[in-house]
Amino acid sequence: MMDAFVSGQSRSRDFVSQMEGEFATSDLDNDDRFSDLQLALAMFGAVDREEDEKMLAGECKYALRLLREEL
Numbered sequence: 001m002m003d004a005f006v007s008g009q010s011r012s013r014d015f016v017s018q019m020e021g022e023f024a025t026s027d028l029d030n031d032d033r034f035s036d037l038q039l040a041l042a043m044f045g046a047v048d049r050e051e052d053e054k055m056l057a058g059e060c061k062y063a064l065r066l067l068r069e070e071l
Contacts, residue, residue, distance in 0.1 A: 002060040011053055016044045028063075037063050 001019040004010050020041040028034050037059040044052045 002064050006057050006060050006064070013045050016041060016056070033066055034063055 001015070001022055005015070005019060023029055023034075023038065023041060029038055037056075040052070040056040040059045044056055046052070
């Protein structure tokens with residue numbers, strides 16, 4: 001789902017909510033390396049939508065890089 005958000009395929013609030021749920025079910029919400037991603041997911045759409053999209057896309061890229069390095 002993070003790949004889809006980064007590529008711009010889907011950036012709706014519903015999609016972000018689904019991504020937040022997926023994040024929690026994979027136990028990444030307990031990993032300190034992803035604390036900024038967790039905050040970006042929780043705050044998405046709360047203030048400036050365009051800025052929130054940029055911040056969340058950046059955090060998704062960072063998380064994807066970390067996860068791919070582990071493989």
